[in-house]
Amino acid sequence: MVTSQLLSSIPGIRHAFGSAAELVPAALAPVWPRRPAKRQVHGTRVAAITDAQQEVGDADGFHTRAAGIPVSIITADCVPLLLARRDGSQVGAVHAGWRGLQDRIIPAAIAAMGPAASTLVAAVGPTICVDCYEVSEELADAFAASFGPAAVPRFRHLDLRAIAGQQLRAAGVQEIEHVGGCTCCRRDAAGEPFYRSYRRGDRGSQMHSGLYITPEGEK
Template sequence: MPVAVTTKSPENLHVVNWPTPKVLAFSTTRFPPKDKRSLDNLDSIKKCEADVGERFTEFDFFNLGAHVGDNPISVEYNRNILLSYLQNDSKIQWLEQVHGNHVTYVDRHKITPIVADAAITREKKLALAIMTADCLPILLADKNGNEIAAVHAGWRPLVANIIKATIDKMKTPACDIVAWFGPCIGASAFEVGSEVKERFIESSIQFSAAFTALNTDNSIENPIKFSADLVMVAKFQLKELGIENISITNACTFSQSSKYYSYRREGKTGRMASVISLV
C-alpha cells in the first residue's frame, strides 16, 4: 500500500496525497496559499491591511496562531482563507496546545479551543488542526479513511508518550494507520541539554541514536549539549507501536527562514497549521 506523500500544489501549501481520497490534509507555510480561492501575491496582502487593521512584522504573512500576540482580526482573516481549502461547510477544531500528552476525541466543533496536544475524530467535515513553529506536526489516518488524528509532537509531548496515547485512543488497529510528518526543526538546528536526552533514554536506550553530542567538555562553564532529532524519535515510537507507513516532509523550519516560522530562531513569531479532515 502506498504511503501518504506531499505535493506542492497550490503554492505555499503542502498537500498530502493520502492512500484514500476520503482524507484531505495539508500544512501551511508562513505565506498564504496562492490560487484563485486565495490571495494572488504579496501586493494583495498589503492591500488588505486596511481591512484587517495593524499588522506586525513578526507574523507576516499567514500567521494562524491566535495566542502569540498578533492582531486577532488578521488571524481570523487568515483562518477563513484556510477554510476555502476544505469541503463546503467544514469547520476547523483548534486546540490550546500545552506541551502535554492529553488526547481529546472531537465529535462536534467547539468554538473555544480544546486544551489538548492531540485530537481524534471520525466525523466528516470536522477538520483537526495542529499549530507549530518548530515542533513536529503528525497527521494520522486509517487507510480506509474512517478515522483521523492530529498530534503536536514537540519534545515534551514525545517524552510523555503523546503518540502512544493517541494510538491507544483510536479505534483503528496500528497496522492500518498511515502517518505523515510535517515540517519541523531539523536535527542540525535543535540543540538541547543532557537532561532532555536522559528523559528519553529513561524509557528506551534506543533513543540515544537521536542525540548527537555537540561538544566533549562537560563543565559548569560549558555543559554538554546535544542535537536532537525529533523525526527519528517520533518514527521510532510509531514503529514500536506497529505503524510502518510513515511519510516525512524533511523540511527544517529553523533553517528555511524564508518559508517557515521558527520559535527557536525568532522567539516572537507566528504559527503554521497542519490540518486533516474526513470528506
C-alpha cells in the first residue's frame, strides 16, 4: 500500500494512494460506499463535502470536516494530492493534471479549505515523472513562461511534481512530501507496471487515492 509518512503522523485520519494491484486502496474500504458522487473534468472547481453519497457534479477538488466520508480522486498519470490539517480536523483531495496545474487548482483548493494554510500538510502521490512526460513545444513554453525553468527542466518535458510543489509552497503549505514514484515507469519486483498509466496506454482503469477522518470508535 502506498502511503505518506506525513499523513500517517496525523491523528484520526486514514489515507492511501491506489496502485495497479489495488485500484481502490483497502484503507478506504470501511467508508468507501459513503463517498461523494462526482465527475472529474480537469477543471478547478473545489467542492465542500458535508454528507455521505453527496451529489457533487463536475469537480476536481474536494474537502470535508465530516468524519467517515472519504474524499478521493482518480488518476492515471496526473497528480493525486492529499491534504490534511495537522490536527486532523479537515482533509482534502485534489486531481491536478497539466490543465488543472496551469489553471492553478492547487491554490484554489487550499483557499477553499479556509485560512491558515500553514496548518496543512500535503502528500503528492504517484505521478508521471519528468523523463516520461514529453509534451508539445507550445505547451512546454507556456509552462516555462508561467512557472519558470523548473517546470520544464528538459526540452518539452514537464515536471508536474515540481509545479505542484511550487504552488503548494506559494499558497503557504510548509510540510510537503512526495511519495510513490512514477506512474509510467515504476515496476514491481516481477517487472510488471506498479501503477496504471494513461501515457503508457492504460485506458479505463484508473487508480483511486483518498483519505478520511475516522469516526469516533473506529480502530
